[in-house]
Amino acid sequence: MWIDSHCHLDGTEFHGDLAEVLQRAAAAGVHAILVIGGGAAPGTLDGSCRLVQRLPAAPSLPRLRAAVGIHPHDAARAEPASLDELRRLAQAEEVVALGEIGLDFHYDHSPRGCQIEIFTQQLDLAWDLNLPVSIHCRAAWPQMHEILQARARAGRPAAGVMHCFSEGETEAREALDLGLYLSFSGILTFARAEPIRAAARLAPAGRILIETDAPFLAPVPHRGRRNEPAWVALTGAKLAELRGLALPALGDQMAENFARLFPRAALA
Ligand SMILES: [Zn+2]
């Protein structure tokens, strides 16, 4: 049993064959999928909710849950009303987290100060709503750590997961010390990802998740193709190998961790 704890299904990449994608996920043992939202302004922030509502729930298909949030790429397009809209969307039954939110100083699609402002506003909102967060961090670890550490010291620690964790052992320990979970993507299977594999070995069993981040980051042997939730099983197999665990034991652990971090997902 696998759970894809972070993927994007509302893009054009899946317009043609989403039903088949979900069937393949079920066949690969994927039990649940957290669909990440996009958008920045009212009217565009509810894509993940609409997708989850639109797809029929069937016992034979993965359960779908939604996250809503403003990606750091889109921070400059956020409007004053965006936070109110997120607050409203977070009341929806299918919404179990805010995300993805964070900092991306690799692409710098939005000015850094603006990214920080929108990120911290969403952390405040998550705190108010008692919702966990799915955090994106690229080329911004020192700033990310500083923000999260300052909040923890001020008695407002973030509850959430560093999605697609792509740092090494030092950063893994820093995130774990802040109470965060680490989610590993298909990068775990890439040849040059030894620091990430080291992080995946050291993390406590109760603080790990796996994800596809589909349509991006397809694991080996599909690297370079459109990723899809079924392939979270390949990342799961790599993680089980790294930690010396049998697949069912790791799958059970991932499900337990997911349920603990996202209590509103109520998958049982
Ligand atoms: Zn991301």
Ligand SMILES: [Zn+2]
């Ligand atoms: Zn993502």
